[in-house]
Amino acid sequence: MSSTQRALAPEISTWPDDDPRLIGSTCGACGATTFPVQQRCPRCSAADMSQTLLPRRGTLVAWTTQGFPPGAPYKGPTGKDFVPFGVGLVQLGEGADAVVRVEGRLTENDPAKLQFGERLELTMIPFTTDEDGTEVVTFAFQPIDDKEAQA
Template sequence: MQRAIAPELSTWPDERPQLLASTCDHCSATAFPVQPLCPRCSREQMTDVALPRTGTLVAWTTQGFLPGAPYLGDETPETFVPFGVGLVQLGDVVRVEGRLTENSPSNLSFGMDVELTMIPLGHDEKGDEVITFAFRPVDSKGASE
């Protein structure tokens, strides 16, 4: 069985999942993940919105060490493989930090197009596969690699 690491973050298991955010009805600020209060004006008038599935990589790095608890990945210090982490501009709406499916610096570039995807992260205490969101590079024709 599969489960989302945080079901409130996206519309997964939809076929084409989207991340969920909040937009303030007063000042139009958008926040990810969903927030009860506006981060700009502190009002409670927030409306949930689905974010664009594609965006632009504006900053990135490589996570070169095994994350600490409560990380749900199956890796051990011996099997850990570094992974990419990026800041993605989703349309003109909001920037989201997330895992990248690509971890080779030579295959990542500032301004590259990326697309939301869902990937396995590890297994929970019941043995269920834990799924999380990530961004994957999109080729110049718009088809995912």
């Protein structure tokens, strides 16, 4: 991590690790997994939640393009500086290891270039720049190169 970068929400990921992962929670009573971390299980209401690192890879379930700046508490670019961005629902993990669906930015903003079931991987991307010049990064999901996916 450069001293000129910071995470938008440092508590939700292991960034600046080389291979950052999102931090979720798993219920000790029923096994449900959540993102972000929750104190009580949304499935069974137990207060037996423990932090867990979520899989870095998953599959695209649904997507759209955010064509205008979101409402508050959005702190990113607006006006002429706003660039439409892809938003997707990603099923993290595969098969029996599919643990949770996470909504997040996509590195691709053209919905025609995305497809149901496409494999994606977590990455960190620039979001905005603070008043002091510090680059603020956030998590996003990027398509996995076909050659890399088969490795």
